[in-house]
Amino acid sequence: MTFRNRLQYLLVWKLRVSNRTALEIILSGKVLVNGIAINTNIELNQTDEVVYNDEVLKEGKKLIYIAFYKPRGIETTLNTAIADNLKNILPFEEELFPVGRLDKASEGLLFLTNDGTLYDKMLRNENKTEKEYMVTVDKPIDEHFLISMANGIKIMGKMTLPCYIKKIDDFTFRIILIQGLNRQIRRMCYQLHYEVERLIRVRIGSIELGDLIAGEYRVLTPSLTFPNNGEGSKISSILHL
Incomplete structure (x- = not known):
């Protein structure tokens, strides 16, 4: 996995915020990954769905x-x-x-x-x-x-x-x-x-x-x-x- 696969990068890209702000959002526990509150900068897989403030930032991909x-x-x-x-x-x-x-x-x-x-x-x-x-x-x-x-x-x-x-x-x-x-x-x-x-x-x-x-x-x-x-x-x- 690279930095681009991490949750923090996704927030920076989708929310147009700084790295520091993205990390603060993660630490707040308000980001849901597959419906679970996350407070660490985890690596994301293709199947992961990411939601913040009821907005889907990343859809989970069904692998076939x-x-x-x-x-x-x-x-x-x-x-x-x-x-x-x-x-x-x-x-x-x-x-x-x-x-x-x-x-x-x-x-x-x-x-x-x-x-x-x-x-x-x-x-x-x-x-x-x-x-x-x-x-x-x-x-x-x-x-x-x-x-x-x-x-x-x-x-x-x-x-x-x-x-x-x-x-x-x-x-x-x-x-x-x-x-x-x-x-x-x-x-x-x-x-x-x-x-x-x-x-x-x-x-x-x-x-x-x-x-x-x-x-x-x-x-x-x-x-x-x-x-x-x-x-x-x-x-x-x-x-x-």
Whole structure:
């Protein structure tokens, strides 16, 4: 948290008073945070509502977390100027944004939220969160393919990190990555002279696609929102952040 997240800063900004006056107002106990009188310069979370003299200075934000099955052929962007954009198919009134990438030709689990704090945390930890995929290729999978994929392949001038891979049938494999390189699986397969015919993301951290089908979504339980005690979020734990 920074100074800008503190109650005193909010009062200075909203009431147009000095730092000293803002602190005096806080010490008077007349400021309510989530309906509770506060007399210390606390740090504020996105969900906190702040009221002074019956005026709402800050509305509490309802945090939303969605597991969404992105259909194949949809770009992971909210830019409506781009054809086949994600925004046009999302059935939500709230402004939600996707965390992480899933290219147009791929499908499966996409994590959507309006939680800016979690979004920033996920981006910072993108290469620590497991992402699991089911992949179908155009010809039979051999032992050389499995060993090479598991040990790492040079793409875009760098070696991919070792990963877990398991053959499901002659044309399908399951792979778990902790990297987020652009079109990584497709590029890895291409280096081994395989073409990806279908790619489905089935898990991010411990959040699974489950029985969702293309275009469907699942609201993650409200108990997974950020608490106000500074201990982090259960969502973060589930995503292994």
